[in-house]
Amino acid sequence: MSAVSERALIAAVTERLGRPPGGRLLRGPGDDAAVVRPGGVEVVSVDMVAEGVHFERTTHSARDVGHKALGSALSDVAAMGARPGEAYVGLALPPGTPEAWALELVDGIEALARRSGVAVAGGDVVSASALVISVTVTGWAEAAEHLVSRSGARAGHLVGVTGRLGGAAAGLLLLEGASVGLDEGVREGLLTRHRRPEPRLAAGRALAEAGAAAMIDVSDGVATDAGHLSRESGVALVLELASLPRAAGVDVVAEVVGRDPSRLAATGGEDYELLFTGPAELRDAFEDAGARTGAPVTWLGRVERGRGVRLLDGGGRAVELTGYEHG
């Protein structure tokens, strides 16, 4: 396989992405900048992933890496309750990176983009001594009031989360060599949670429409991300540790590595589920929004006056987690 030439790669990427601009995208790759016709309000977020930190070429395929880079960025758009818009991809590639590998990475980005209704509208390719992918994504909403920030949690709200937690952390433990007897399907499910996180775009919009008041994506673990919501909203979040919905296989992996399953689910990052709060009277609407979009809602607790996050065990006693600020 030939090593990558920046110019050739840009040409190959542009051809691969290749859809003619249309709708909001007036001009795509090929000029000094992409040109976009905006409508309503725009959200913008940047996410970087780096080899040796967020992925390894020994355990992640190029497609995994591309998927993960775009998926983690789109998760922020999901957490705003916005419609996904455009993506701009910066690739820093070490000299000698096989061109086929780089193109497969782009294929991984493009496959998720296409499925998510995202146009890859521009980017940059440079040489560097480490493999780093930077993805800037935009999202759109009719008006700022339709977006869900981190600061809208109020005392009395319910706290819910979509899907199941701990899967990405358990998948990483498997990649790191944890020797666990698991059904092959369960094992693959955990690895996929880690390698190809699925941004909860449909659920984010549905929850926003249902009236979610505050929302954040679970990238650093529920405990840490609840802390962000608490701080930005100026409230306390009280969560029942035993209520955390755990992905299939998490309990078995946790047992093998000698960790408590609930704590693994509370502190494991990169699940990219959505943590949200909203008025109790909208409970049914939230549950319906999650169910309709393949992201069933589990209720974790409530918002109270005060500060910080309180985790309770089954008996209502406070649980101390250590070292969970690892985001």
Added chain:
Amino acid sequence: MSAVSERALIAAVTERLGRPPGGRLLRGPGDDAAVVRPGGVEVVSVDMVAEGVHFERTTHSARDVGHKALGSALSDVAAMGARPGEAYVGLALPPGTPEAWALELVDGIEALARRSGVAVAGGDVVSASALVISVTVTGWAEAAEHLVSRSGARAGHLVGVTGRLGGAAAGLLLLEGASVGLDEGVREGLLTRHRRPEPRLAAGRALAEAGAAAMIDVSDGVATDAGHLSRESGVALVLELASLPRAAGVDVVAEVVGRDPSRLAATGGEDYELLFTGPAELRDAFEDAGARTGAPVTWLGRVERGRGVRLLDGGGRAVELTGYEHG
């Protein structure tokens, strides 16, 4: 100096940038994504710079690196003739990067942003084995017709360039150790051209308003960038090599390293001047636009039917440049 913690750095950066959102920026750093109220059309461009490729910590201060990362990105906005908008900054930092160094880099970004009317509205900080900065910038225009693409050059147009060329390449030669007796001011001027490229934002807008038909920023050298214009417009560009305006000191540096000054000016990258074409009857308007914005226009040649770039020497003979596709 303490090594950088991602979370602490994000907090410090946010505080440092610190201006409350206003105008188009509805929400800045601190949520899942920035929120922007668009008007007209948006241009978006991504630029990455990497240690060891675009800068060295031995020859570039942290402020230089920050300036360069944002400056090269904004140059694309200038080349579209757009008003600068927001910037989103991704920092990939090796473990052990001194926090003070990272904050000075942010100061370098912020100083140029402030001076350019740009709001740094979001970003990401991650750990990586190489220092890579990714900057996504937006720009705004009332309508797409006000923007200047690379594809508008037509036979009969004049070809002009702003400012002076070869300065960044000569500055790099000085950094690489070329031993040249130069007036200190001239020397500093060349080093600054390389370390702190100045995006031609005002000139880009003025030239767009004056009726520029095609425009590109000179990041890869005039010869290469003229090739981009030629290809995107489907025309030939005929340029007189001797007409290239050379920065003060370029001739002396070129002589010392045994290179032809005109060729150095034609192939040297990173000057971030603007190369443009437009109808001959607007000649005075273009010259006025450049003069008003501190970016005097020099006429380099004309657009003809055909393909490619033809460089002519003083006697009208074709000049072959080798190895200039180094962008």
